[in-house]
């Protein structure tokens with residue numbers, strides 16, 4: 080696929096070229112891509128900006144049992160990807176609509192509003208697998224470099240200590256409004272499908288996730304509600320891949336009991352205890368009201 084990244088060298092980014100770390104192979108597609116960042120830089124970026132992104136999204140959910148469950152499933156799935164050496168971090172966060180996102184370096188988040196839509200462990204595993212695939216392919220880095228420019232991205236990685244407010248805000252805004260390419264999303268869907276099935280989950284749960292997202296009809300995605308590819312086309316290629324590759328697989332896990340116990344029960348408990356709706360109405364409505372009905 081030809082994308083903007085192919086043309087970086089022609090853009091004459093002197094600084095970037097000077098620090099060029101060479102060609103790397105995207106382990107998902109097998110294609111060679113010019114990457115200006117070494118994987119160490121991914122990690123530096125993630126470490127530096129993860130706290131800011133978490134803060135912007137209302138912080139981590141306080142339920143420790145739920146957090147350790149999300150992390151445990153995530154770590155298990157990551158063991159089946161092409162970059163199991165990355166130190167992955169999985170966390171459930173309070174805000175951001177019904178969504179999931181990945182930062183460079185292995186920081187993966189799933190929001191409370193998305194968790195509460197699911198019924199099974201396999202559905203959550205599908206989303207985490209999709210995000211792991213973005214980390215493996217370094218999609219976030221590529222998309223961000225297209226959005227804020229390679230020079231700004233490199234400067235962000237190089238800043239010593241904690242990032243200043245202006246830089247932090249720029250990075251967080253870029254992450255939260257990121258649009259991946261249609262091809263990147265499809266690759267992440269299909270690679271994620273492989274990881275979750277290898278980990279023993281029913282791949283049909285990925286289709287169920289797309290159906291759930293379709294029903295939610297949210298506008299203005301951070302990540303999973305990306306308007307491209309459409310949920311219908313995602314469902315079509317996922318079903319095609321499942322029929323071709325996994326039709327003979329039986330006895331794969333859905334895990335509704337585990338999910339009810341570890342995720343849905345604590346969410347209900349919270350609702351009862353605080354007698355509050357499970358989201359801050361002002362913020363969510365503001366996001367959801369952008370665009371046509």
Ligand SMILES: [Zn+2]
Nearest residue numbers: 259264267302
């Ligand atoms: Zn994605």
